[in-house]
């Protein structure tokens with residue numbers, strides 16, 4: 001069985017790490033989120049809506065750019081996957097739109113999270129605005145001062161920015177503050193954590209929602225390789241053979257918003273990498 005199918009275990013363990021260490025009152029709510037992700041989050045309705053959002057709202061697939069100057073400087077071929085071209089300017093929207101969509105399918109009306117640099121806060125505020133939900137973002141006072149433009153963007157998007165003034169007044173305390181606030185409003189809100197961290201099922205969900213970046217990059221590479229191969233050897237049948245060979249690999253990836261085959265087709269259509 002592949003790594004992706006084995007990890008995490010049902011309890012959210014990646015080897016010795018992971019799991020969920022929660023105050024007892026939060027346990028049923030995290031179980032509810034886990035159940036929702038495992039059922040609603042894998043339903044055709046959910047995946048189709050996410051697919052639509054990714055394409056028409058986020059602007060996916062994002063291009064892969066050959067960084068000429070940097071490549072010359074370091075003497076290697078450097079490609080950049082332009083996740084900054086997602087709407088709102090960061091890869092954070094990949095998991096935020098999906099977490100918000102899950103919240104909608106669960107009947108929740110509010111999103112709560114922490115932010116440090118503010119990119120996760122902006123992405124979640126964007127997702128909340130898209131779905132017409134309330135949004136509460138906890139942010140350390142030091143980060144608020146450092147990242148004023150992102151604070152303005154969150155507020156413009158309708159989010160409430162909650163300053164966190166205890167401890168180091170930064171991201172770690174913002175996580176605690178957001179959790180504390182979530183505890184009092186679990187009936188209507190969902191906690192939408194900003195990274196592959198936190199109690200199960202968040203590392204699993206965020207990993208899977210972000211895997212769209214790697215899956216399309218892998219498919220893009222395959223198409224690029226295929227294009228060279230075809231040109232060099234004029235073997236038209238290689239395309240079919242490669243597609244066939246790739247299917248088992250791609251089918252081990254978490255099922256997201258497409259089948260393995262349509263991912264390859266999408267990648268082919270967006271293959272825009274100039275040869276080095």
Ligand SMILES: Cc1ncc(COP(=O)(O)O)c(C=O)c1O
Pocket residue numbers: 114115116117118119120121171175193194195197
């Ligand atoms: C717990 C947590 N939240 C949020 C973020 C996201 O980034 P930011 O809020 O700084 O844009 C990170 C990034 O590492 C994180 O670890």
